[in-house]
Amino acid sequence: MPTATRQQELEWAQSIIRPEEIEKYLDSSGRDFIDDERIIRQLADARNPDPQRVRAILDKSRAMQTLEPEETATLLQVEDPDLLEEMRCTGLDIKLRAYDNRIVTFAPLYMSNHCINSCTYCGFRRENEEMHRVRLSPKEIRAETRSLAGTFGHKRLIVVYGEHPLSDIDYLEESINTVYDVRVPTRKGHANIRRVNVNAAPLDVASLRRLKQVGLGTFQVFQETYHHDTYRRVHGRKSLKSDYAWRLYCMHRAQDAEVDDVGIGVLFGLYDWKFEVMGLVSHARELEKTWRGIGPHTISFPRLEVAHNAPGARGGRYAVSDEDFLKLITVLRLSVPYTGMICTARETASVRNEAVNRGITQMDASTRIGLGSYSTRYDDQEEERQQFMLGDARSVDELVRDLARMGYITSFCTAGYRIGRTGERIMRLLRSCHEGDFCKLNAILTFREWLDDFASPATKAMGEELIQRELAAARFRTPKLHQKFSDYYERTINGTRDLYL
Numbered sequence: 159m160p161t162a163t164r165q166q167e168l169e170w171a172q173s174i175i176r177p178e179e180i181e182k183y184l185d186s187s188g189r190d191f192i193d194d195e196r197i198i199r200q201l202a203d204a205r206n207p208d209p210q211r212v213r214a215i216l217d218k219s220r221a222m223q224t225l226e227p228e229e230t231a232t233l234l235q236v237e238d239p240d241l242l243e244e245m246r247c248t249g250l251d252i253k254l255r256a257y258d259n260r261i262v263t264f265a266p267l268y269m270s271n272h273c274i275n276s277c278t279y280c281g282f283r284r285e286n287e288e289m290h291r292v293r294l295s296p297k298e299i300r301a302e303t304r305s306l307a308g309t310f311g312h313k314r315l316i317v318v319y320g321e322h323p324l325s326d327i328d329y330l331e332e333s334i335n336t337v338y339d340v341r342v343p344t345r346k347g348h349a350n351i352r353r354v355n356v357n358a359a360p361l362d363v364a365s366l367r368r369l370k371q372v373g374l375g376t377f378q379v380f381q382e383t384y385h386h387d388t389y390r391r392v393h394g395r396k397s398l399k400s401d402y403a404w405r406l407y408c409m410h411r412a413q414d415a416e417v418d419d420v421g422i423g424v425l426f427g428l429y430d431w432k433f434e435v436m437g438l439v440s441h442a443r444e445l446e447k448t449w450r451g452i453g454p455h456t457i458s459f460p461r462l463e464v465a466h467n468a469p470g471a472r473g474g475r476y477a478v479s480d481e482d483f484l485k486l487i488t489v490l491r492l493s494v495p496y497t498g499m500i501c502t503a504r505e506t507a508s509v510r511n512e513a514v515n516r517g518i519t520q521m522d523a524s525t526r527i528g529l530g531s532y533s534t535r536y537d538d539q540e541e542e543r544q545q546f547m548l549g550d551a552r553s554v555d556e557l558v559r560d561l562a563r564m565g566y567i568t569s570f571c572t573a574g575y576r577i578g579r580t581g582e583r584i585m586r587l588l589r590s591c592h593e594g595d596f597c598k599l600n601a602i603l604t605f606r607e608w609l610d611d612f613a614s615p616a617t618k619a620m621g622e623e624l625i626q627r628e629l630a631a632a633r634f635r636t637p638k639l640h641q642k643f644s645d646y647y648e649r650t651i652n653g654t655r656d657l658y659l
């Protein structure tokens with residue numbers, strides 16, 4: 159079992175942050191783009207919004223334009239039930255135009271729970287001596303990947319690491335390469351992981367370039383909280399993570415490194431949820447302004463969950479109710495209309511099903527967050543190995559069936575980054591509502607693969623009905639691509655795998 163001494167940890171921590179990769183992005187007064195007081199003022203000024211103004215803002219969302227912070231503040235302050243329902247319907251309509259009825263599925267794979275930080279809300283925090291520390295070896299990563307790809311049929315992972323010298327950039331590279339190398343036989347073809355997204359600590363430009371070379375999908379870093387004082391309070395003053403600006407500008411560095419597919423997020427429950435939504439929208443706008451209109455490809459909005467031996471994870475004054483949680487999903491959908499939105503298995507099945515009708519686009523399934531738990535256990539949670547506790551234990555098979563019942567097709571598509579549909583290109587397609595032209599067809603192809611290779615009889619029966627409806631609609635929606643798509647579909651039925659447009 160590899161280890162690092164405290165001295166090695168400290169020396170490593172001192173080598174990570176590069177001040178020149180923060181300062182170049184700050185404004186002329188040396189400030190970052192989150193102005194706490196202005197956000198609080200904007201929220202106060204927006205109280206009791208005029209319905210006419212709200213409807214004008216909804217028109218702007220329908221036109222797929224990112225909202226100004228003042229406009230987001232106005233939506234956040236709506237309390238009238240009828241207006242809230244108009245907002246929900248508009249958000250869902252936007253989602254269906256941009257993403258159609260697809261829900262992309264994925265699984266998290268925790269690679270290492272060693273961490274030098276002390277986030278009060280996290281089970282992995284350094285002081286938690288009851289946490290069983292694990293860094294997966296190549297052999298263990300192969301076993302995990304075989305289960306994820308060969309048992310559940312996943313094609314897309316988000317790999318997760320604590321911040322520690324044992325999970326440095328060398329380990330990130332090695333572990334991702336190991337995942338990509340695994341190939342598993344299935345009923346009719348073979349399965350493998352085709353897209354690895356990364357959720358890790360902020361990296362410098364040189365390290366991000368290395369991840370790009372390995373074949374990174376989306377690079378995800380959550381700010382956790384945009385409120386400066388709260389950030390300091392929950393991350394301590396001396397930890398590596400305590401540098402707010404190093405984290406905030408991580409996505410600027412990603413773009414500098416030509417990693418142009420990025421995901422941002424907040425851990426809701428650390429501070430006032432309306433403030434955090436304003437922070438997310440401000441971040442999206444800042445990225446668009448700085449990087450040729452390229453905003454976040456995804457936004458995540460996990461809520462604080464109980465975590466083992468983590469005092470800051472207990473529900474406090476900023477706990478977000480289900481009602482507010484669903485409202486914030488709607489407001490985010492309306493404020494950043496083009497973005498993908500991820501709702502994870504932290505949430506219960508009923509909340510996630512409702513979130514689908516609010517415009518989310520991605521969900522995980524068959525989720526296990528204990529290290530090594532995909533290949534060693536399938537039926538329970540082990541709090542000494544995981545970061546927090548889960549709310550939705552549905553398998554991929556159950557999720558696919560539930561979504562099909564609701565009229566949604568589960569997509570296992572991973573074509574985007576492999577075919578160069580990232581950055582400006584994906585943003586243009588999403589804003590013009592043309593992304594679905596390709597992605598719906600790829601969703602059908604990958605759904606066909608998954609039904610043939612992995613579905614239970616009940617799910618297959620339900621999936622067949624859905625896929626027949628989708629095939630009939632595809633003929634009219636994308637006539638120019640139809641010949642090629644039909645050819646790919648037939649080949650997929652006959653066992654060819656990983657065909658995409």
Ligand code: SF4
Nearest residue numbers: 273275277280282283
């Ligand atoms: S939230 Fe991340 S950085 Fe903080 S203790 Fe947990 S793993 Fe480490």
